[in-house]
Amino acid sequence: MDAEQRTGPLYLQLASHYRRAIAAGSLAPAARMPSVRALMALHRVSLATALQACRHLESEGLLEARPRQGYFVRATALQRRLPPAAEPLPAPPDPARYVGVQQRISALLARALAARVQVNLAGASAQAALYPLRALALQGQRLLRRHPELLVEPPPPDGLPALREALARLALDAQVALRADEVLVTHGCTEALTIALRAVARPGDAVAVESPTYYGLLQILESLGLRALEIPTSPHTGLSLDALQAAARQEPALRAVVVMPNLQNPLGSVMPDAHKKALLAWCDQQDLALIEDDTYGALADDPQRAIKSWDRDGRVILCSSLHKTLAPGMRLGWMTAGRWHARARMLKYTQSRPNEALGQAVVAAFLSGGQMDRHLRGLRRRLTVQRGQMAEALADHLPAGTRLSLPPGGMALWLALPPGLSSEWLFGAALERGIRLAPGVMFSNATRFDGFVRINCGHPMDAAQHEAIRTLGRLCEQALQRPTGAVRDVDLSPAWALSAPGEPA
Numbered sequence: 170m171d172a173e174q175r176t177g178p179l180y181l182q183l184a185s186h187y188r189r190a191i192a193a194g195s196l197a198p199a200a201r202m203p204s205v206r207a208l209m210a211l212h213r214v215s216l217a218t219a220l221q222a223c224r225h226l227e228s229e230g231l232l233e234a235r236p237r238q239g240y241f242v243r244a245t246a247l248q249r250r251l252p253p254a255a256e257p258l259p260a261p262p263d264p265a266r267y268v269g270v271q272q273r274i275s276a277l278l279a280r281a282l283a284a285r286v287q288v289n290l291a292g293a294s295a296q297a298a299l300y301p302l303r304a305l306a307l308q309g310q311r312l313l314r315r316h317p318e319l320l321v322e323p324p325p326p327d328g329l330p331a332l333r334e335a336l337a338r339l340a341l342d343a344q345v346a347l348r349a350d351e352v353l354v355t356h357g358c359t360e361a362l363t364i365a366l367r368a369v370a371r372p373g374d375a376v377a378v379e380s381p382t383y384y385g386l387l388q389i390l391e392s393l394g395l396r397a398l399e400i401p402t403s404p405h406t407g408l409s410l411d412a413l414q415a416a417a418r419q420e421p422a423l424r425a426v427v428v429m430p431n432l433q434n435p436l437g438s439v440m441p442d443a444h445k446k447a448l449l450a451w452c453d454q455q456d457l458a459l460i461e462d463d464t465y466g467a468l469a470d471d472p473q474r475a476i477k478s479w480d481r482d483g484r485v486i487l488c489s490s491l492h493k494t495l496a497p498g499m500r501l502g503w504m505t506a507g508r509w510h511a512r513a514r515m516l517k518y519t520q521s522r523p524n525e526a527l528g529q530a531v532v533a534a535f536l537s538g539g540q541m542d543r544h545l546r547g548l549r550r551r552l553t554v555q556r557g558q559m560a561e562a563l564a565d566h567l568p569a570g571t572r573l574s575l576p577p578g579g580m581a582l583w584l585a586l587p588p589g590l591s592s593e594w595l596f597g598a599a600l601e602r603g604i605r606l607a608p609g610v611m612f613s614n615a616t617r618f619d620g621f622v623r624i625n626c627g628h629p630m631d632a633a634q635h636e637a638i639r640t641l642g643r644l645c646e647q648a649l650q651r652p653t654g655a656v657r658d659v660d661l662s663p664a665w666a667l668s669a670p671g672e673p674a
């Protein structure tokens with residue numbers, strides 16, 4: 170109880186406490202009031218005081234007594250009788266601190282969430298049926314039967330040893346050799362990236378990122394007070410090293426580079442190995458941290474090496490996730506932080522404590538059971554088919570001038586709309602017809618990708634998806650004939666995304 174409630178007769182103090190709970194909605198209309206016995210135990214009051222408090226609230230019309238059931242919050246006319254909440258409303262966030270990409274992304278996401286979406290082409294994971302639901306569920310049931318203590322015993326801070334061992338084995342697929350104790354289990358790759366950035370940079374520092382890049386990374390940077398230095402990136406060879414070097418000369422506060430060398434989001438590019446090694450060598454020379462996001466690497470058609478595999482002195486922080494490859498519902502990610510390992514452990518512990526044990530144990534059992542390889546082979550096969558089908562549908566229905574780069578894996582296509590069309594406009598027009606897509610403006614702090622769209626192909630092509638693509642095609646055709654409102658008002662250079670400097674567009 171607060172100070173105001175600690176004066177006057179005890180029963181009135183108690184009544185005032187529950188009046189506030191009702192006003193705040195903690196006790197909703199029709200909710201059961203704690204029993205008189207519970208009130209006695211909870212507040213160390215006598216039976217008479219507890220009863221008197223309830224009767225007082227009843228006399229105010231806030232509670233009603235039901236025979237043999239106790240007191241309930243009255244559902245009628247409640248709000249009119251209550252005084253306004255005592256606490257002032259929280260102040261709005263300081264606009265000077267929250268005016269970046271976060272605002273644009275939040276606005277787009279809010280529009281999408283408010284719409285009745287029938288075909289979602291905006292996601293970045295695959296259809297649930299493409300994940301090993303049954304095998305994971307069986308492991309979960311078996312573990313709950315045999316080890317129910319997983320629900321009540323605190324998990325170890327860095328993750329379950331069995332999972333860390335299994336993840337270290339999984340990393341061998343990207344030619345990364347790790348000990349289990351170098352692996353930290355995290356809440357998705359989002360937490361791994363956040364920890365990595367907090368470990369190597371301070372608010373105000375600059376971090377080089379690919380452009381376009383995964384919008385979640387831009388959100389993390391903004392939330393940490395870090396500045397994104399966007400570097401042109403090719404859909405064929407990834408981040409342009411020349412452009413990075415040129416930008417770095419102008420930016421003394423550059424502390425780190427974040428890249429997705431294998432199946433970059435949204436471009437789908439894969440950096441050639443020579444390019445990966447050159448980037449690492451340059452980071453060595455500049456003494457910069459290299460944060461590698463390998464969320465999609467396992468979905469590449471051909472096995473791809475992680476940059477971490479060439480790291481000899483712990484400069485690379487590798488962040489990854491099982492969110493796209495195994496279980497989107499489980500939010501499991503992991504990282505290995507090289508020379509920043511101790512700091513990353515501390516940040517993980519202070520930020521969120523360990524991940525819950527049951528999910529970790531389920532995945533550890535699945536990975537150790539040798540089923541991951543087969544699952545990933547099947548998933549890659551399905552995604553290859555779906556990417557092809559989606560690309561064909563887009564080629565059939567979108568107007569001339571649309572360009573597409575077909576990535577060597579993954580579940581997304583990056584599409585350049587015919588010159589003049591705005592993805593933000595298309596996003597709104599498509600949403601009105603129940604179709605959601607990811608407009609290019611989400612993938613950069615600037616609006617230079619307004620002429621691009623990311624399309625998900627994680628779902629098998631069905632009649633609804635075909636119809637959605639036909640609708641997108643019609644919308645684009647109509648907009649091109651009657652361009653008012655559909656044309657972006659910013660100067661856009663498509664070559665930015667489709668080629669790096671020195672590379673043919």
Ligand SMILES: Cc1ncc(COP(=O)(O)O)c(C=O)c1O
Binds near residue numbers: 462501
């Ligand atoms: C490239 C990339 N990195 C990180 C994430 C976030 O991963 P998680 O969902 O595991 O937090 C995503 C999610 O879409 C992503 O696309």
